[in-house]
Amino acid sequence: MTTMTAETTDGRLRRGETTRRTVLKRAVDIASIQGLEGLSIGKLAGDLEISKSGLFALFGAKEELQLATIRAARRIYADAVVAPAMAAPAGLERLWAMTEAWLVYSQTRVFPGGCFFAKATHDYAARPGKVRDSLAAANLEWMELVEKTVVEARELGHLAANTDARQLAFELNAFYEGANLISLLRDDDTSAYDLARRSVQTRLEALATSGSPRPWE
Amino acid sequence: MTTMTAETTDGRLRRGETTRRTVLKRAVDIASIQGLEGLSIGKLAGDLEISKSGLFALFGAKEELQLATIRAARRIYADAVVAPAMAAPAGLERLWAMTEAWLVYSQTRVFPGGCFFAKATHDYAARPGKVRDSLAAANLEWMELVEKTVVEARELGHLAANTDARQLAFELNAFYEGANLISLLRDDDTSAYDLARRSVQTRLEALATSGSPRPWE
Numbered sequence: 001m002t003t004m005t006a007e008t009t010d011g012r013l014r015r016g017e018t019t020r021r022t023v024l025k026r027a028v029d030i031a032s033i034q035g036l037e038g039l040s041i042g043k044l045a046g047d048l049e050i051s052k053s054g055l056f057a058l059f060g061a062k063e064e065l066q067l068a069t070i071r072a073a074r075r076i077y078a079d080a081v082v083a084p085a086m087a088a089p090a091g092l093e094r095l096w097a098m099t100e101a102w103l104v105y106s107q108t109r110v111f112p113g114g115c116f117f118a119k120a121t122h123d124y125a126a127r128p129g130k131v132r133d134s135l136a137a138a139n140l141e142w143m144e145l146v147e148k149t150v151v152e153a154r155e156l157g158h159l160a161a162n163t164d165a166r167q168l169a170f171e172l173n174a175f176y177e178g179a180n181l182i183s184l185l186r187d188d189d190t191s192a193y194d195l196a197r198r199s200v201q202t203r204l205e206a207l208a209t210s211g212s213p214r215p216w217e
Numbered sequence: 218m219t220t221m222t223a224e225t226t227d228g229r230l231r232r233g234e235t236t237r238r239t240v241l242k243r244a245v246d247i248a249s250i251q252g253l254e255g256l257s258i259g260k261l262a263g264d265l266e267i268s269k270s271g272l273f274a275l276f277g278a279k280e281e282l283q284l285a286t287i288r289a290a291r292r293i294y295a296d297a298v299v300a301p302a303m304a305a306p307a308g309l310e311r312l313w314a315m316t317e318a319w320l321v322y323s324q325t326r327v328f329p330g331g332c333f334f335a336k337a338t339h340d341y342a343a344r345p346g347k348v349r350d351s352l353a354a355a356n357l358e359w360m361e362l363v364e365k366t367v368v369e370a371r372e373l374g375h376l377a378a379n380t381d382a383r384q385l386a387f388e389l390n391a392f393y394e395g396a397n398l399i400s401l402l403r404d405d406d407t408s409a410y411d412l413a414r415r416s417v418q419t420r421l422e423a424l425a426t427s428g429s430p431r432p433w434e
Contacts, residue, residue, distance in 0.1 A: 033343045037254065113343035122339035125401035126250045126330035136402045143399075170395060170412045177398075178391030184342035185353045195387045206423065 020058050022048060024072040027065065031073070032113030035123045036066045036131060063130060070134045073116040080105040082145065091156040092208060094149055096215040099172065099200045103193045106180040115180045117142075146173055158212035159204075168203065175199045236267060237275050241289035244282065248290070249330030252340045253283045253348060280347060287351045290333040297322040299362065308373040309425060311366050313432040316389065316417045320410045323397040332397045334359075363390055375429035376421075385420065392416045 026048060027039055041062060045052040059065040081101045088097035106115050113119055121139055124132040146169040153159045159168075179196035186192070201216045208214065243265060244256055258279060262269040276282040298318045305314035323332050330336055338356055341349040363386040370376045376385075396413035403409070418433045425431065 035252070035254070035340060037252070119339050119342075121398065121402065122336050123252060125336075125398060139402055164415075167412060167415060170399075170409075171392070171416050174391040174395030174416070175388070177395065178387060181338065181342060181394075182387075185338065185356055192387075195384060198384060199388050199391070 016058060019050060019054065020068075023050070023055065023058070024068060027069040028073045028076065028116060029112050031066075031069050032111035032116045032119055034113075036069060036120050037123065039065055039069060041065060066131050067134055070120065070131070070138065073111070073120075074138055076110060077105070077117065080110045085149070090149075090152040091158040092153050092204065092213050093215050095153055095172075095204065096200075098146070098149060099176070099197070102176045103179060103196055106176070106183065107190065107193050114184045115177070118177050118180050143169055143173060157209055159207045160209060163207050168207065171203055172200055233275060236271065237285075239265060240267070240272065240275070241285060244286040245290045245293065245333060246329050248283075248286055249328035249333045249336055251330075253286060253337050254340065256282055256286060258282060283348050284351055287337065287348070287355065290328070290337075291355055293327060294322070294334065297327045302366065307366075307369040308375040309370050309421065309430050310432050312370055312389070312421065313417075315363070315366060316393070316414070319393045320396060320413055323393070324400065324407065324410050331401045332394070335394050335397050360386055360390060374426055376424045377426060380424050385424065388420055389417055 023044055026044060030044075031039055039062065041055045041059065042052055044050075044065075045055045059068060081098070084101040085094055085098035088094040117135065117138060121135045124135055147165045150159065150163065150165040150168045150172075154161065154163045154165065175196040179192040182192035182195075183190065197216075204216070205214075240261055243261060247261075248256055256279065258272045258276065259269055261267075261282075262272045276285060298315070301318040302311055302315035305311040334352065334355060338352045341352055364382045367376065367380065367382040367385045367389075371378065371380045371382065392413040396409040399409035399412075400407065414433075421433070422431075
């Protein structure tokens with residue numbers, strides 16, 4: 001009896017986890033196009049043919065669903081962008097791998113609406129609340145990672161000793177987001193990614209020390 | 218009788234125009250925070266104590282209101298950003314005046330939610346329709362103006378003859394938008410604008426010919 005109950009509970013938990021993943025997979029895609037505001041538990045339930053009460057049980061109110069969607073998007077971003085960058089050796093190789101991973105992540109539409117975070121963050125930047133706080137925290141964590149990657153390159157002697165890490169991180173990220181937006185606005189224009197690549201290369205070339213690796217060549 | 222009718226019609230047209238301006242002033246502010254999706258004729262009518270039927274008569278459906286709001290935002294942007302840039306002499310002075318005007322436009326919150334276009338364009342970039350087309354056209358016109366301003370500086374000999382105008386325009390605009398977003402996300406952090414100023418200066422210094430004006434000094 002005890003065993004059966006445990007099995008039943010396990011089964012229910014597993015099914016709950018599967019449903020949760022299915023819902024969040026759909027939610028990140030919708031949010032990348034329509035925005036987090038466009039998420040609706042009722043509409044998701046209809047789309048996925050899941051009971052509305054079941055979804056409420058899994059996510060609670062809309063804001064909880066939005067926050068869970070941001071967490072799911074962070075996991076996807078970590079796999080698509082952060083992991084390939086971290087797999088490269090620290091220094092200019094890693095900075096360039098990060099650049100490539102970001103641009104490919106946007107260009108291949110890992111999220112159908114382009115970068116999930118560019119979209120969601122612009123959407124909520126001026127609207128105080130938990131959603132904005134969650135997106136601001138994700139943005140800060142990302143910018144700190146870019147900055148840390150620049151610092152590593154400087155400490156390895158790949159970049160000039162007077163390289164301002166916060167400044168360069170700001171510039172690289174601005175190029176990434178600039179390319180993402182232009183690519184979404186101008187249909188069939190993939191040249192935005194080439195623009196960003198050249199911009200990053202120009203800045204890295206200007207700061208690279210002689211003899212440091214030049215992975216873009 | 219003819220004269221009276223003409224006066225009445227004139228008076229009605231004037232009142233209609235005044236109402237229209239009042240509504241659009243409010244609509245651009247709301248849209249810069251909540252997004253164009255958040256505009257509602259019913260809510261605007263309530264906020265401004267104007268009859269809903271009167272607003273429908275002036276704007277028609279929601280999409281018409283959204284398009285009129287974009288046009289109103291373009292006029293405000295033209296006054297805040299384009300006019301001060303065009304008032305400066307062509308060349309590096311104008312490029313720098315454009316940079317200053319853009320950053321001040323964002324920092325002083327001409328629109329309460331920061332740059333109207335950064336917000337609205339991210340919001341609609343992946344959603345086909347007239348609203349997206351209108352925002353894409355505004356973006357293209359702006360980017361062409363930045364590029365033209367770079368070309369002028371090159372033709373005046375202020376920038377190196379091999380300066381890639383499209384590339385530099387992409388970079389300047391990416392710095393502007395990057396500063397706008399960071400400033401919205403990190404409360405009380407005005408240093409984003411200093412980051413952008415330094416980035417623009419670094420790029421212009423790298424491409425400026427000797428003896429050309431250096432308005433940033």
